[in-house]
Amino acid sequence: MLSRLPASSLQSLRLSANAHSSSLLTTTVRNVSRVRYVSSNSGASSGAKSFLDSRVTLASATLFAVGSVAWYTHLYGSLPFFGEVHANSPAEEGLHPQPYPWSHNGLFDSFDHASIRRGYQVYREVCAACHSLDRIAWRNLVGVSHTADEGKALAEEVEYEDGPNDQGEMFQRPGKLSDYMPPPYPNEEAARAGNGGALPPDLSLIVKARHGGPDYIFSLLTGYVDPPAGFEIREGMNYNPYFPGNAISMARVLFDGLVEYDDGTPATTSQMAKDVTTFLNWASEPEHDERKKAGLKAVILFSALTAISLYIKRFKWSVIKSRKIIYNPPADKTHH
Amino acid sequence: MSFANTFYNALVKRNSVYVTSIFAGAFAFGVSFDLGVSSFWDNWNKGKQWKDLRAKYVQDEE
Structure with a gap:
């Protein structure tokens, strides 16, 4: 669309605006309006003129205006100068959680497994009353937070239905x-009926499933406060x-001294x-430690290979880049 | 060029030796690289991993 705009389209605008302002400008404007193409102009005044009237200037000014509006919209979420x-x-959209310094935040940091073990205890004694964790088996705890014997003992505390036996009964x-x-x-219906219609979500992947991840879970668990004045809250909420x-x-469930570590x-x-957040983070990402370790190896190996291939490229090209091509015109062999 | 000559005569001259040394070298590099990264990892995460805690919870070690 810009390319269709004639280069002099700005001139006519400015011509009417500036015609009476200064005699010097008027003469230059008259100069330009006589000459069709700015690029064919010459002289000191035409330098500024061609800059102001060029399509590049028009395009970049348009780009700047559109870009700054887009930037503003991205930054503040609404168009400038329009009330919303x-x-x-x-x-009410939910406060953004503050980033917390998790012990597994860094590129090389594994989970704190002592924390996972304590977190399992909190889950078992507090959260498990309402929340399931159905993607984690007892065997997953072995070698992560519990020994095999402890895992077996934990599993044996729970009765499971199995079968059918040879009588065909469960x-x-x-x-x-x-x-x-x-x-x-x-x-699910029993869960809703037990919790006033609200379904306690399964916690297996909850850290991956919420914006803010572990920061959100931690903030939610510790963030219960009295509602501000004027905030209507329904019974049971x-x-x-x-x-x-x-x-x-x-409701708020964690109070000081609730469990005994x-x-x-x-x-x-x-x-x-x-x-418990560290435990749930482990439940969402059980591969976390191995993943970071494998990533470390991959980064080392691939950067070494990149360095080697860059060196070999320079080595092989050095001959080509430093050669000179000399043209020796053939001697004139035609004898006049 | 003595190193290059030694290298050539010891490893590259016979293809059987050359291929064997590449395979052995790859194996040795794989093991040592793994050990190196693991020791860095264990050192960096000292006290956080399960193997550091396990001794506290194992009942019978006989």
Whole structure:
């Protein structure tokens, strides 16, 4: 569209604007309007003229204007100079969680497995009353947070239905390492009925499934406060600034000293929230430690290979780049 | 050029030796690289991994 615009389209605009302002400008403008193409102009005044009237200037000014509006829109979420009305305040979309210094944040950092073990204890004693964890089997804990014997002992505490036996009947048996963690409710309807219509989500992948990941989970667990003045909250709901909509069915569950850690760590609210978040992060990403270790190896190997191939390229090309081509005209062999 | 000559005479001259040394070298590099990265990893994450905790929870080690 810009290319169709004649180069002099700006001139006519400026001609009317500047015609009476200064005699010097008027003469230059008259000069230019006589000459069709700016590029064929010469002289000192035509330098500024051609800059102002060139298509490149027009295109780049347009690009600048569009770009700055786009940048503003991206940054602030709305067009500049246009008022907007929202039904929700930003707070009601859910407060953004603060980034926390997780012990597994860094590129080389593994999970803190002592924290995973404590977090499992918090999950088992607190969260498991309502939340299932159906993608984690007892065997997954072995070698991560528990020994094989401990894992077997944990599994045996739970009865699983198995069968059919040779009479064709189902029977109950103690759990094995290969069994998955038992759900607190037999089905979704029972879970809703037990929680005032709200379904407690399965926690197997919850850290991956929420914006903000572990920061969000930690903030949600520790973020229960009294609702601000004027905030209407329904019976059975609780106020949490980090939850979208701010009204969450889950009440605050973590209180200081709720569980007793077997390694003697003081069970404060934030400690338990941190441990259970680390545990859930492990449940979402059980491959995490191996992945980072393999990534480290891959980065080392691939950067070494890149360096070698760059060196070989320069080595092979050095002859080509430093050669000279000399043209020796053939001697004139035609004898006149 | 003595190193190059030694290298050539010791490894490259016979194809059987050359191929064997490449395979052995790849194996040795694989093992040592793995060990090197693992020791860095274990050192960096000292006290955080399960193998550092396991001794506390194992009942019978006989």
